[in-house]
């Protein structure tokens with residue numbers, strides 16, 4: 078009997094309609110845990126670099142985390158991996174909610190799709206019984222609506238459904254996969270699902286998930302819950318409320334949006350709206366939000382309430398989390414928050430990424446204003462800001478007219494449009510829209526996380542190290558006094574010495590080496606979370622979370638029975654990190670791609686930035702081009718990667 | 732029959748506070764696993780959250796008595812603007828539905844308030860405080876003394892034979 082893992086994957090060949098239940102290699106967990114780790118291993122072995130995102134040979138993998146389905150609070154992630162149509166690199170977007178635990182209970186660790194179905198289908202995984210069902214009646218239906226229709230069809234409210242909307246069907250590059258209150262939005266995985274002809278995957282499970290050392294794991298879970306309770310009464314002092322607590326950004330709870338609205342250059346803007354947050358807006362927005370939100374809700378087995386049910390008259394109910402309440406509003410320059418809730422409803426049904434999509438929409442209108450896109454492209458477009466935004470959203474999702482070009486995202490659209498449009502695609506890293514931030518002084522930690530992150534996701538750009546120095550020494554001392562999360566005591570000193578101004582401030586402090594150290598720690602937590610299936614909101618993302626590098630080894634060991642210590646776990650992290658990197662290198666990722674947008678910071682330091690990247694690569698055991706060296710790969714027992722890179726002429730060894 | 736004070740265990744369910752995380756289901760099934768906590772499977776849980784998020788329905792329901800036959804009528808309740816079927820609020824392990832049955836054997840499940848714990852595990856794991864626990868004393872009719880039960884049983888044994896009675900009791904106790 079295996080522990081934590083179900084021990085089987087579902088292999089579904091859509092072209093032939095063939096479904097197989099395949100036993101997993103039990104050794105893989107020891108090397109790569111699960112989730113992202115084992116997804117990446119499968120992609121590396123089975124998807125050679127010639128394979129295009131929309132080719133039948135591309136795989137679409139729905140993976141559960143290694144510990145998903147165990148009693149570990151907040152361990153509920155589904156990690157979806159494929160080739161991104163937008164970046165042509167590995168996409169590994171994830172969703173919380175209820176889907177992955179249900180898949181484990183159904184007896185599977187992953188569902189691996191290959192090929193393409195000629196007709197639109199949905200997959201019904203009912204424990205051992207798995208079928209591909211006709212979905213022609215769901216064609217064009219909203220992503221939320223589809224989930225409801227399937228649950229009704231199967232007559233079971235406990236079925237968990239992951240579905241795409243029209244955007245996925247039309248292969249819009251920012252198409253998401255929606256499921257309950259969660260969505261996997263980044264890098265266009267919904268487009269790949271649509272390309273494969275899968276409208277939805279419904280799952281129901283009734284099997285046990287076993288753990289190796291039950292009493293010990295229970296004790297560890299209780300400690301996590303106890304800690305969460307304590308933190309509720311004791312937020313981190315001296316930081317803004319949004320940074321003081323646990324979970325994903327508590328956007329559904331908090332109504333004070335002064336910081337977010339005024340500090341991001343929303344939409345496609347280059348400027349911040351520095352005095353946006355007036356008293357009047359504050360009061361109105363609070364009313365609107367409290368009125369729209371019927372309940373705060375959670376993912377599976379998590380005490381935090383990051384999501385909400387949103388219900389407004391004249392519109393069907395949906396669920397929301399994180400920032401999408403702001404992204405459309407601010408991008409459209411509409412100051413009424415109700416518009417945000419209403420357009421997000423349509424966008425959620427369409428199934429699009431709430432981060433990239435509003436940027437693309439704002440980009441379109443900037444091009445129109447600049448005369449780069451002529452009026453002929455906007456025939457029928459209303460004049461008011463709200464109307465304009467609904468109109469362009471429809472065009473993009475339907476891939477109609479200019480929408481067809483925009484649906485590929487700002488990078489590819491700008492290339493196609495030409496005529497100076499590229500200067501307007503100014504928020505991209507690795508061809509993907511990033512957080513619309515235009516800041517003053519370069520922060521070396523963020524520079525590295527932005528540049529080198531391969532998840533292209535905001536949560537990978539933040540971590541357990543504070544975003545900014547504390548003003549006073551007392552505040553710093555208070556912060557480090559219970560900072561058990563640091564992998565090494567030296568990190569406390571980095572923070573104690575970090576000043577807001579002067580010699581020991583950004584961009585030269587934290588120093589290059591310190592920055593690399595800090596980034597490696599943040600990255601490590603993200604990679605481990607993505608492999609065990611933990612929500613970043615309870616681990617790698619917030620300050621002082623319940624999970625960290627010191628309790629992870631015991632937790633993993635108690636749940637799985639594998640022997641595990643910090644060194645061993647760090648090695649696993651490095652293995653996964655190198656595998657994702659090698660996969661992307663093989664697909665053409667280069668050093669030149671690892672660059673934040675020109676105007677991301679007003680003050681740039683080209684030499685320092687080169688130095689940071691050099692030091693980061695060196696620390697990782699990569700060459701100056703960001704390619705893992707043979708030595709590094711062999712140390713991690715990955716000769717299959719080094720041989721492959723050698724054979725392809727990517728690495729040449731003396 | 733004489734009266735006596737009896738401890739009544741009460742779980743108070745505040746549906747307004749439920750965040751729908753289903754931790755109660757998970758930990759209940761883990762507590763009742765054999766060995767304790769060695770596995771979990773919400774399908775084995777003695778509490779289930781009736782969820783219909785888009786209708787804002789979040790209703791934790793506990794497994795009660797087994798019933799061999801379903802009700803003749805199924806009423807519907809509208810509470811606070813939300814419509815519930817009678818089955819949503821019903822605790823019975825009943826032939827009309829899958830709820831509260833062991834997934835392998837189909838045997839009925841019943842909440843035992845986590846016998847032996849100071850409070851039920853679902854309450855401990857409900858950080859939203861949708862589930863809270865109270866104990867109160869209530870006056871109750873005393874249960875029949877063993878002597879009386881023996882008399883009754885003897886009568887049954889005389890009528891049906893010992894083996895048949897024992898088989899029946901074994902079957903009943905399985906249904907728990």
Ligand code: SF4
Nearest residue numbers: 324376379383612614
């Ligand atoms: S912290 Fe929030 S996003 Fe994370 S699992 Fe819990 S409810 Fe879901």
